[in-house]
Amino acid sequence: MSDSAAERTDTVVIGGGVVGTCIAGFLAEAGMAVTVLDAGHAAGSTSNAGSLHVQMQSRFMRLYPDRVPGLEAQLPLYPLAVRFWAELGTRLGLDFELKLTGGLMVAETPEQLAFLETKAAREREIGLDVEILGSEAVRQMAPYLGPAIIGAELCRNEGKLNPLAANRGLAGWTRGLGVLWRRGVHVTDIVADGDGYVVHSAIGPLHCRQVIIAAAWDSGRLATPFGLAIPSIAEPLNIAITEPAQPLIGHLVQHADRMITLKQLAAGQIVIGGGWPARAAEGSAAPGLELDSLVASATLGLHVVPALGLLRIIRCWAGNNTVVDGRGVLGRVATSPGLAIAIPGDAGYTLGPLAARMVADDILGRVPIADIEAFRPERFNVALPAQAAPTRAART
Ligand SMILES: Cc1cc2nc3c(=O)[nH]c(=O)nc-3n(C[C@H](O)[C@H](O)[C@H](O)COP(=O)(O)OP(=O)(O)OC[C@H]3O[C@@H](n4cnc5c(N)ncnc54)[C@H](O)[C@@H]3O)c2cc1C
Known part of the structure; x- marks a missing residue:
């Protein structure tokens, strides 16, 4: 497909794990037209164990001692996140088999x-x-x-839930809100284009007004052209x-x-x-x-x-x-209007829906459900070379 024949949508979420799914749902609830592109990797949400963690995990402290300050900064989010899982299930009428x-x-x-x-x-x-x-x-x-x-x-x-039941239920909720899912689609890059973006993948270019990168470990690579060096x-x-x-x-x-x-x-x-x-x-x-x-x-x-x-x-x-660095990377990218990042941090399934809600609130201009400032992507800002974020013209 040529760029002139490119598809258009309002909002693209890259990554259909628990975070991308919930962001898609929250934005669709606010009336946005959302498309989720997911590569279909064996990723965290599709492989995880369903533990709802609150206390610091000794494993993380042993393996990544330099990242403990980041984890401590995020620690107050965990009890909120567990409560948010319970409230979300109740509000949506979904049974996640959650037990605290x-x-x-x-x-x-x-x-x-x-x-x-x-x-x-x-x-x-x-x-x-x-x-x-x-x-x-x-x-x-x-x-x-x-x-x-x-x-x-x-x-x-602390507690647990059944991630299979939760993932299935949440994806069904988004479909009911009109979210369009395109699975097996690996996004190769994102390019700034006028007042929006073009998302490139094997299905051809997709034009949109805003993009949320919720692609877990691949988020750092996708965000690099926008002056962010996120070490995911x-x-x-x-x-x-x-x-x-x-x-x-x-x-x-x-x-x-x-x-x-x-x-x-x-x-x-x-x-x-x-x-x-x-x-x-x-x-x-x-x-x-x-x-x-x-x-x-x-x-x-x-x-x-x-x-x-x-x-x-x-x-x-x-x-x-x-x-990443023990802390989530959450929220709008100030220097690139319409672009947002959503990586939840350690025990990211526990944090997933709450982190998604914080990012969705930030995008929608609401006061985030929990303070987002310590998690903003700007802590990974690097100076871009003389030429700023690549445009479509620069790419061809
Ligand atoms: C084995 C295992 C057990 C775990 N157990 C727990 C647990 O018990 N409790 C807990 O809290 N956490 C657990 N975790 C961590 C947790 O699963 C993750 O932190 C969480 O799922 C992250 O959610 P996410 O939506 O950010 O990313 P993911 O669930 O990893 O989803 C990212 C999505 O992005 C897609 N993607 C990536 N790159 C691209 C691209 N370029 N284009 C398009 N799509 C792309 C992938 O296909 C994937 O679907 C576990 C992780 C693993 C691996």
Whole structure:
């Protein structure tokens, strides 16, 4: 298709993960005509575990210590985000199988417990509601935990949902609002064009008035021509699920020093995650499973909850998480009217709908539901070369 025959739409959202989906829905609710373009990668929202995190994850603190200040800046958003998930489900009449049964980060040694005490003290300073449980209290609250566990940090407003049910429900909500979905469409670049943009992909150029980049790890690349150096990278992760079981694990369980998350979905299956690496793939291929990660996470899960040994793992898969600087990258790009970025930050599924709402509010000129200033894309501003953001003419 030639540029003169290019399609037109008002608003394009690039990326149909939880963030892009929710932004599309919120903007369509406000009356905008929205098209979502999605490459169909094995991405965070399509692969994730459905944990609703509030306390800081020890894994992130260990792997990315330099990004902890960013995570701390974002910490107050997590309890709001969990509440927002619940309110969204109620408002839209959608059942996400959400349960707020609390989260336990367990410790096996006095050193790990001391780490949790320091972490909890810091989190309380920032406003989270967390407490430390000793051996007796944790055993009473979570009798399913193995004998090695000597204490835990409890965060009562953590929980879980079923991401398959949530993703399906949210996509259906957007379709009901008239959002046009185009899947299998990888956006190669965005070009400023008069008072709008042209979005390029294999389906040909698409002209629009505004573009929201919600393309997770690929967002940094797509935003580069607009003077933003967002260091978004893909982090391929493994995950597994068991056959359904009787109610066993009530809480979202994590470990103070080792990579494990365990939770039981409403249908009884237990999801074994924790951020074990998968094998990175070229281009748009799905990340490959890493057998060592599967064995290690299952072994660790069995150690934390011995009754897991009675269950069979029926499925394992991998997808790409996105890492930036611990904080989300959210909101309009001041120097490029009509362009906005939406990357939620660590535990991005938990943050997804709230982050989307903050960006949609910003685009719509409403006061954002939560303060967006600390997350604005401008912190990644770089000087553009003499020639500003590329125009259509400059590209051809
Ligand atoms: C295995 C795994 C388990 C996880 N578990 C949890 C959890 O339990 N709780 C939690 O809070 N978080 C979890 N996460 C993180 C969470 O899933 C992500 O942070 C979140 O889904 C990000 O949402 P998103 O919409 O920003 O991005 P994504 O869900 O990654 O979606 C981005 C979308 O953009 C599309 N895209 C990318 N580039 C382009 C392009 N150039 N053109 C068109 N489309 C493009 C992709 O196809 C994709 O659909 C997990 C992640 C993984 C990988």
